[in-house]
Amino acid sequence: xxxxxxxxxxxxxxxxxxxxxxxxxxxxxxxxxxxxxxxxxxxxxxxxxxxxxxxxxxxxxxxxxxxxxxxxxxxxxxxxxxxxxxxxxxxxxxxxxxxxxxxxxxxxxxxxxxxxxxxxxxxxxxxxxxxxxxxxxxxxxxxxxxxxxxxxxxxxxxxxxxxxxxxxxxxxxxxxxxxxxxxxxxxxxxxxxxxxxxxxxxxxxxxxxxxxxxxxxxxxxxxxxxxxxxxxxxxxxxxxxxxxxxxxxxxxxxxxxxxxxxxxxxxxxxxxxxxxxxxxxxxxxxxxxxxxxxxxxxxxxxxxxxxxxxxxxxxxxxxxxxxxxxxxxxxxxxxxxxxxxxxxxxxxxxxxxxxxxxxxxxxxxxxxxxxxxxxxxxxxxxxxxxxxxxxxxxxxxxxxxx
Amino acid sequence: xxxxxxxxxxxxxxxxxxxxxxxxxxxxxxxxxxxxxxxxxxxxxxxxxxxxxxxxxxxxxxxxxxxxxxxxxxxxxxxxxxxxxxxxxxxxxxxxxxxxxxxxxxxxxxxxxxxxxxxxxxxxxxxxxxxxxxxxxxxxx
Numbered sequence: 001x002x003x004x005x006x007x008x009x010x011x012x013x014x015x016x017x018x019x020x021x022x023x024x025x026x027x028x029x030x031x032x033x034x035x036x037x038x039x040x041x042x043x044x045x046x047x048x049x050x051x052x053x054x055x056x057x058x059x060x061x062x063x064x065x066x067x068x069x070x071x072x073x074x075x076x077x078x079x080x081x082x083x084x085x086x087x088x089x090x091x092x093x094x095x096x097x098x099x100x101x102x103x104x105x106x107x108x109x110x111x112x113x114x115x116x117x118x119x120x121x122x123x124x125x126x127x128x129x130x131x132x133x134x135x136x137x138x139x140x141x142x143x144x145x146x147x148x149x150x151x152x153x154x155x156x157x158x159x160x161x162x163x164x165x166x167x168x169x170x171x172x173x174x175x176x177x178x179x180x181x182x183x184x185x186x187x188x189x190x191x192x193x194x195x196x197x198x199x200x201x202x203x204x205x206x207x208x209x210x211x212x213x214x215x216x217x218x219x220x221x222x223x224x225x226x227x228x229x230x231x232x233x234x235x236x237x238x239x240x241x242x243x244x245x246x247x248x249x250x251x252x253x254x255x256x257x258x259x260x261x262x263x264x265x266x267x268x269x270x271x272x273x274x275x276x277x278x279x280x281x282x283x284x285x286x287x288x289x290x291x292x293x294x295x296x297x298x299x300x301x302x303x304x305x306x307x308x309x310x311x312x313x314x315x316x317x318x319x320x321x322x323x324x325x326x327x328x329x330x331x332x333x334x335x336x337x338x339x340x341x342x343x344x345x346x347x348x349x350x351x352x353x354x355x356x357x358x359x360x361x362x363x364x365x366x367x368x369x370x371x372x373x374x375x376x377x378x379x380x381x382x383x384x385x386x387x388x389x390x391x392x393x394x395x396x397x398x399x400x401x402x
Numbered sequence: 403x404x405x406x407x408x409x410x411x412x413x414x415x416x417x418x419x420x421x422x423x424x425x426x427x428x429x430x431x432x433x434x435x436x437x438x439x440x441x442x443x444x445x446x447x448x449x450x451x452x453x454x455x456x457x458x459x460x461x462x463x464x465x466x467x468x469x470x471x472x473x474x475x476x477x478x479x480x481x482x483x484x485x486x487x488x489x490x491x492x493x494x495x496x497x498x499x500x501x502x503x504x505x506x507x508x509x510x511x512x513x514x515x516x517x518x519x520x521x522x523x524x525x526x527x528x529x530x531x532x533x534x535x536x537x538x539x540x541x542x543x
Contacts (some may be wrong), residue, residue: 025501032492053470054476136468157472158498236506383433384445
């Protein structure tokens with residue numbers, strides 16, 4: 001990989017140990033993927049949750065901070081492994097919280113934006129079409145490439161912080177035009193969409209597309225950005241997908257020909273039975289749940305308002321908890337607008353700045369989780385510690401409330 | 403096993419020698435290896451129950467979460483990491499984890515890619531490998 005004289009200086013350690021460490025990571029990756037050069041990025045999104053980073057990740061982030069590292073571009077952060085405000089009330093052990101707070105402190109020292117959300121694009125990180133960014137968090141990368149039209153690879157932990165500190169990323173993968181062309185087409189041919197259908201469809205696309213960029217036709221005209229958030233997250237949980245061309249939505253993909261550049265591609269029709277197969281895949285148990293987990297990825301304030309409405313006049317049944325996961329920003333809005341108290345009145349809880357798939361569910365005593373998140377179902381099933389049932393939101397509410 | 407030499411591509415330099423451990427399926431450290439023991443826990447892995455500690459770990463390509471680099475690094479911190487990683491496709495979590503291991507824990511774990519899958523099936527029965535992450539050389543002992 002070609003480095004300019006300034007990048008060579010950084011690699012030689014002339015701008016301090018933190019930037020040298022960052023440059024070593026970025027250049028080794030650049031060489032491994034045959035990137036010609038490093039290109040500037042407009043923002044970064046990094047991971048700093050203890051459940052995956054472990055003590056080693058704490059030591060890496062602290063090292064970056066202690067050696068004088070500072071984020072060069074606006075940098076946002078994925079959820080923590082605990083509710084940073086209410087962790088005690090959720091039963092998180094003290095020693096576990098302490099390690100998460102070490103990550104928080106190091107991240108703050110590096111100059112990061114305190115958002116702790118996986119939907120930074122709905123809260124505090126707003127690139128425009130065509131810009132290069134370096135985001136970790138697979139679901140947000142799909143949203144970036146497919147809905148915003150900016151360009152991001154799925155950035156691996158460790159490299160995320162390195163890119164943020166340097167303000168550059170290797171030129172490869174989804175940053176290059178030729179890798180963004182659709183190579184397989186999906187058509188939704190099953191009629192009306194439920195909340196679950198967006199997720200099951202995404203999951204199916206993730207399973208069947210493999211490493212090919214897909215194009216999707218047949219979305220309803222009233223599809224929301226929240227629907228697309230869940231569709232993309234489910235796809236990314238099921239496979240290596242980093243972009244879906246949503247016809248008429250993705251910038252530059254008004255027509256089928258735009259997405260495929262006129263090349264012939266495999267066409268896959270998705271019918272109701274295909275979605276039912278996905279539901280069966282994701283549904284591992286018929287046991288009574290002890291936790292309903294909503295919001296993987298984080299719910300927006302609009303979705304929280306809808307949830308409050310569904311819960312109106314209802315009460316959670318005994319022995320089942322409901323946690324709806326959201327950003328601190330949406331939590332605050334919910335507080336101000338009365339949505340929070342409506343949700344609490346039904347016996348459910350909002351949890352902010354963390355999310356179910358990265359929180360220690362087993363440690364907290366949960367064995368069976370009921371959710372409408374395909375992403376949560378996929379991740380939890382691969383661990384095998386907690387059983388998951390996968391169902392539409394209305395079914396869930398009917399079952400767990402009276 | 404037939405002694406011989408094969409050449410892949412060196413991604414992170416350094417040399418290592420050790421017993422080979424081969425997975426023929428996509429591999430991940432994230433929720434796939436217990437850092438406290440080095441034991442493979444992934445329910446979808448063909449080497450579930452094996453221990454990666456001190457091994458020359460070979461697999462065709464990575465999969466899953468972008469946090470695999472951090473899980474890999476935690477095995478290093480706990481002294482349970484493989485001695486080297488040899489893959490067919492480039493696994494960035496291996497490259498990144500190895501760079502972090504050298505800087506933070508002063509531990510050199512060479513990483514190679516481009517070693518053909520066909521070689522893996524030959525090696526599956528065990529044996530000892532010497533690898534050089536600078537030259538990409540893999541010597542079957």
